[in-house]
Amino acid sequence: MIKVGFLVSYDFKYLYQSIPLVYNDADLIVLAVDKERLTWSGNPLVIDPDFFEWVQKFDVLKKIVIYEDSFFVPENTPAQNDTRERNLLAKAMGEGGWHIQIDSDEYFNDFKSFTDFLKERNNLLQNPEANPVEIHVQWITLFKKIEGGFLYVKDSLDTIEVATNVPKYKYMRATRHSKKIITKYILLHQSWARDDDEIYTKITNWSHRDDSDNLAFFEFWKKINLTNYKEFTNLHENDPTKWNSLGFIAEDEIYSLKLTISTFDLFKLKLKKKLIQFIREKLPVSLQNNIRDLFKKLIK
Incomplete structure (x- = not known):
């Protein structure tokens, strides 16, 4: 089975777009909703009742289940509450099959091809542990x-890690299983592309609330526009080197998901460069030589 779980919170409105993208190729979709209507920071959230009416009407194949529980624990950090909710959601989705977790503001480009990729590896479901x-x-x-x-x-x-055959989450969506597969498929993240009020709600309630000075980054973010965006580099709020620069893409390309802004070959090339840089800067010369000799043997 292909099982998809969504976290429903203050940004529920993005689910109107994200759910339809996965609906046809999912066997089960579970929506996790805090029954007290609290965020991971314990702040109140509002979910329009019309959303649940839309879900009921949209779900003609009866694939969608609403799972309500208490996801805010006062003594936990937001990140701990995030991780806890994902594990509870995994239990609600049931054992077996491929577990996929997607956030409300994430849009899966070509979900069918991704599920085909998973089904080609169904042997990993036979003895997942x-x-x-x-x-x-x-x-x-x-x-x-x-x-x-x-x-x-x-x-x-x-x-971002989205799928696993053993849904035991250690840190948010990360299972930290030793075997990782990085694929070419694209998940588009709405993230910071919101109104000012939404951004403020996000940074005061999300998992990364305590990771950095979010309010300072918010003020920086507000200054960026179409005329000056090319001037900025190293933009990530926690790890600046992760986000090198900004580009522009037209709105109709986004909503049709006609994305040509990232290629797998480019990704692998840049990852290789990062690895080489890490080896040169962080490892002693003797160890570098050993790694080089090992690669020569593997190539033969």
Whole structure:
């Protein structure tokens, strides 16, 4: 089975777009909703009742289940509450099959091909505990909504873990299984491409609330526009080197998901360069030589 779980919170409105993208190729979709209507930070959230009416009407094949529970624990950090909710969601989705978790503001480019990729590896479902795997996709972040389109993170090296055969989450969506597969598939992340009020709600309630000075980054974000975006580099709020620069993409290309802004070959090339740089800067020369000799043997 292909099982998809969504977290439903203050940004529920993006589910009107993200759910239809996966609906036809999912066997089960579970929507996790806090029954007290609280965020991971314990702040109140509002979900329009019309959303649940839309789900009921849209779900003609009866694939969607609403799972309500208490996901806010006062003594936990937002990140801990995030991880806890994902594990509870995994239990609600049931044992077996491929578990996929997608956030409300993430849009899966070519979900059918991704599920075909998973089904080709259904042998990993036979004895999953002996062969746990974490499957990543390329994560393309929309940085800001501007007139005519979006600024997006250009040539990003971001990937995000979305699928696993053993849904035991250690940190948010990360299972930290030893075997990881990085794929060419794209998950488009609405992320920072929201109205100012939405951004403020996001940074005061999300998992990364305590990771950095989000309010300072918010003020920086507000200054970026269509005329000056090319001036900025190293933009990520926690790890600046992850987001090198910004590009522009027209709105009609985003919503039709006709994305040509990231290629798998480019991704692999940049990852290789990062690895070589890490080896040269972080490892002693003797160890570098040993690694070089090992690669020569493997090539033979």
